[in-house]
Amino acid sequence: MKADRLVAALLFLQTRPRVTIAEVAAELEVSERTARRDLEALATAGVPVYSQRGRGGGWSLVGGARTDLTGLTGEEVRALFLLAGPAASSPELRTVVRKLIRALPAPLRSAAEAASQANLHDRTDWAHSPSTAERPQLAALQRAVVDGIQVRLGYAGPGKPASVRTVHPLGLASKAGADYLLADTDRGLRTFRLSRVTSVEPTGEAVVRPEGFDLPTAWRSLTSRMEERMHAATVHARAEPASRAILERVLGARLRITGTHPDGRLEIEVDGPTVEVVAERLAGLGRRVEVVGPPEARARLAALAEELAAMYGSS
Template sequence: MRAGRLLSLLLLLQSRGRMTARELADELEVSVRTVYRDVEALGGAGVPVYADRGPAGGYRLLDGYRTRLTGLTTEEADSLFLAGMPGPAAELGLGAVVAAAQLKVLAALPPELRSRAGRVRERFHLDTPGWFRGAEEVPHLAAVADAVWRQRRVRVRYRRWNDVEVSRTVEPLGLVLKAGLWYLVVRSGEDLRTYRVSRVLDAAVLDEGFDRPGGFDLAGYWADWSERFERRMYPMGVTVRLTPAGLSRARVLLSLVASRALDGVTPRGDWTTVDLPVESLDHALVDLMRLGADAEVVAPPELRDRVKSTLTAMRAVYD
């Protein structure tokens, strides 16, 4: 256990440079006193770890010192190559870089782990786009990714969902890959916005830097934005009675957001009453008609009336 922690401490200093004892303790989830002992142990093993005094001080490695990649467990070597994303990396313009990095890592691994990592690449494949949908064209992805990395403002021309085009200069903060779709998180003025990269019609990276918002957390922002996005897309609710067969079919035929509302719901007799989020009454009508006689709309009354009138019209067609 301690050997793994010592290796982690060494790699943290190698990858991040100077770090305080408190920063190391937080990363390793140990006490500051444990960090002191571990640093002393590294020094005793011949690793050139130095302590800089003062308010801006901390621990650092001797300039130019590098350790070979050793100490990887079998599971860690597996996960290293299982986590690779050749498709997205190629879209970002990093396909060759990723391939070169994997070759270097493979060269540093002992023979038994090297062959196992090769088997992982042969037997596991990541395909990010959803079913029945090809990957979107993202011709400006590499440009905005470069701007994100170098913290450069970008002048973008963007097509909104209603086909209206807008142009503005933004500060790109991060990229998110969601179900095969790329999204760009930016700061525009004082606001944070999210753009679908496939709708970027033009992107000009400017020679103007910017400071990232203090404390900005991309993963946290994305989780919050996704939740708000789903609420905006499904602002209405309907009450429906479902038979056991209807409940089972609804989990498959309804939207992901609606079917998620059925998690944990079990049939209660012949009919089970549930509340479902919907985009609109038009969408609800089409979706619930797919369940046939295994679903009955309870509320709102307007939707119930529309189902009845639709069924009447259908019967007239077939009569």
């Protein structure tokens, strides 16, 4: 990855007063031509790198310039490492955090180290084991996003066989414990859940970013559409007061308690993508919840009852 090489080249320059192209090439394990292009790219980016020709010449940082983190305040250090610590779930990221801590001025190091160990993020739920297959896909997509390279993405939608399509990776996001790729496709911006990605193959072609693209704005737009679909239908029901805790835990934001019926039961509304899906979700609560409308929800529950009676009634 070129970005990695540029950082490595800069750090290498910091360790010596002057280096040759051959030394940089050997350090980065690239050709001398590539090493020269990388040093020129640093200079173009504004890094004070200059070359001196002739015997004893080479490349140096002007005035011994260095990159460090001395501009951070104590509060900024705490904020940074409270975030960086939980993110360091892999050996590579833990190494990065340690390097950042060492780069800080001595008075700030102890607070940074404490902050990096203060939080823990466990992104799996109680019923789900993390998939080891997701990790290489995540790493490959991270590289594609950072390098701006199109990929041929193998993807299996819900209830569908895997298919391959070429997409322009634009960013990665996490929501409710799941990771998603946001990419541009021939059908516009789409999200792809990483647990359904079956393969990632870089094409070598550059990503074409939509004009004015902003990842947070695009993500909010796409998720708001999904949330609208998830709240497209509403079912009205009455629930026993004792079932309130389980309803809130199972249904979350889809549940609204609108009042109390004269018989003491809770008047509730439950949203979902379809009336049938909501009815099936409520069926597991048995007689603790009585669905009162719409008629399609009651019809689906009646059909489910017949199916279950046919399967289990004679046993």
